[in-house]
Amino acid sequence: MIVEHAMRLVRGYGLQAVTMRRLADELGTAPMSLYRHIPDRQALMVAMLDQVAREIRLPPPAGDPRAEITAVLTAIHDALHRDSWAISLIVTDKLAGPAIMPALERLFAALRRAGLTLRDSRVAYALLWHYTVGELLDAHMDIPDDTFARQMIRDADPDAYPTLAAVAQAAPPGPPGDWFAENLQRLLDGLLPPIVRP
Template sequence: MTGQRTNARSPTTGKPRAARLSVDRVLEAAFARVRSTGLPSLTMRQLADDLGTGPMTLYRHVSGRDDLLRRMLDRTVAEMDLPPVSLDPREELTGLVTAVHARFRRDPWVVTLVASEGLSSPDILPVVERMLNALKNAGCNHDEMAAAYALIWHYTYGEAIDSHRDGELDRVAAGMGDIDVGEYPTLAEMLCRRRGTQRRHLFEGNLQRLLDSVL
């Protein structure tokens, strides 16, 4: 035997004890927790329990929950697969918004975090600058840029959250049971046509409709 302690367990939790804790390991455990049980379940005590250590040990790597969340936001932004810069405003905005949306779909809790706790990452600033430049190159003045920028982000946030659920029309239908075709013919037809439609295609099409307006 070599004396390795990789399978040692915490005497208090019975869970595997980490031989060496690091910021990366703390972040990995935090991402695993929010992806499986949601953002409200992420507490320093629960995270310490997941890692087989005590809460005070975590404070050697992160200063607190807000610091942990900011680091998670930084990593989320860093993992966005951003496209090369395009001089065509529509192509530039389409590429950027699609990349952001893809990352948000993987971790929709990020949208909730930004909206409810007011946290943000400075690493998103290059994306913001590129979006504003694209709108400026499209001929928008400052007021139009501000309005269009807000509209694009609101759509991206909302779609990222909604895409992890059934969608508003489907929730309406689920709450009503069988749709009375005679009373709600348009709704019934829409739901019938939506069967098998991929949400990704809905996002892409609606994004272009949005850009038709703001550009």
């Protein structure tokens, strides 16, 4: 019940709204009574991340390792896009809970089936994870799309910076998030042995 209330708060008002005092008020109890069930705020955050992980919509396993890697990473991406508040806990606070383990097992098993060594599987996972989280941070964290850097490139003087100006003019419409699937395939092209490339 505590985690369910915390999830309603975070989804309605953001991470800053999730305090033990506010949770206690919502539940009609004293903050100290919550500590009998949740040892501290960090434990609450981990329980909330576990709830996000349990809501990952993993499709049935795919026999093709590339299809499996794509499906698992896309499902994780979609879940974190829905609950973007979780990204800062994962990236900044380095938190995670055990409910993510089935998705990670499928991902690593697919990397191994694709022919990667144990070490290369770990390196590939790091690259894929950093891309997924980085894309979420860049495209889905309620940060205005018209950032200073993007505006600066878009307004680049074509005489001084001809390549930047040309790229800005030719860029596909929409925020970078629209390119997640396409860029994931580019990464897999470089990571996976040719035998599992389409």
